[in-house]
Amino acid sequence: MHAIRLYTFGPAENLTYEEAExxxxxxxxxxxxxxxxxxxxxxxxxxxxxxxxxxxxPALPSIPGREVAGVIESLGDGVAALWLGKRVVAHLGFAPGGYAELAVTDVDRVHEIPERLDFAQAVAMIGTGRTTMGILQFTELGPDSVAVIPAAAGGIGTLLVQYARGAGATVIGLAGGPEKTARVQANGADLAVDYKDPAWPDKVRAFLGGRAATVVFDGVGGDVARAAVDLLGPGGQHLVFGWSGEGLQDGAAYVVEGVTEQVLGPVMMRKAGGPNPVRTLELRALAEAAEGRLTPAVQRFPLAEAAAAHRALETRGTTGKVVLEP
Structure with missing residues (x-):
């Protein structure tokens, strides 16, 4: 098979496309x-x-990647024959091996792919969709809600916009640049604004006409998140699930009187409950997509161009879920 292998930690160029066992x-x-x-x-x-x-x-050398979709073509001992030939999607956990033409995982991790989804969309829902379902456990959206979604052109942002619109909320989507804001508008946001424009908060306030935001879905951090939190009224929620605008290890605690801030992470799994909370959220995400309520955005790269995919993701040059296709 062909795979992407990492021999030395460092920049994206260290990802090598080669033959592997x-x-x-x-x-x-x-x-x-x-x-x-x-x-x-x-x-x-x-x-x-x-x-x-x-x-x-990971221990090096390593084949990166933790989310795969494809067709089961070989079974280990003890696996029922009915799995052979099934279209499936699986999150591999923290075991690497996904950036390859073949991947192995426990049968307990796989899900059959709903008919309406292609392989790339299924991968998006097993990872990005699962996280989205985890985030949405912490708020109730309805016609009285005003949701502000930074990074609304990203994988999670795209799904949050769709879900909030489906719940009847007013949706404000933030994205960087005219191409991304156009995508956010087409995805159903009531207002899409370019956060690179220093005046974007004033545009949001003018659009809302005196209404305050009720929830900020924050996967960005930094100045964008700080300005978004200022749009919240008393009783508003600031749900933090990432810091892509400030680096993975930087905090995003912006204390605003009357606003509840929650930093989400392992707490999403605890709230999902059950014997396997990860699988619970995966099943919810796939069900939403199967019913047509959520449609993930996907940006596809050939497997051999994994380095280019990493560079694009790191420079925020992507829209939707990034997927490699052998």
């Missing part, structure tokens, strides 16, 4: 002929060998 499924495992592999911002941090609030960097 085919992995073998062990007991209780399946081997998937990969049609799409998800790329996450966390992958770029692990590639650099970053420490901190992250999993341990």
């Amino acid at each position: 085919d992995p073998l499924p062990g007991p209780g495992q399946v081997r998937i002929a990969v049609e799409a592999a998800g790329v996450h911002l966390l992958d770029t941090a692990l590639r650099e060998g970053m420490q901190g609030p992250l999993p341990e960097p």
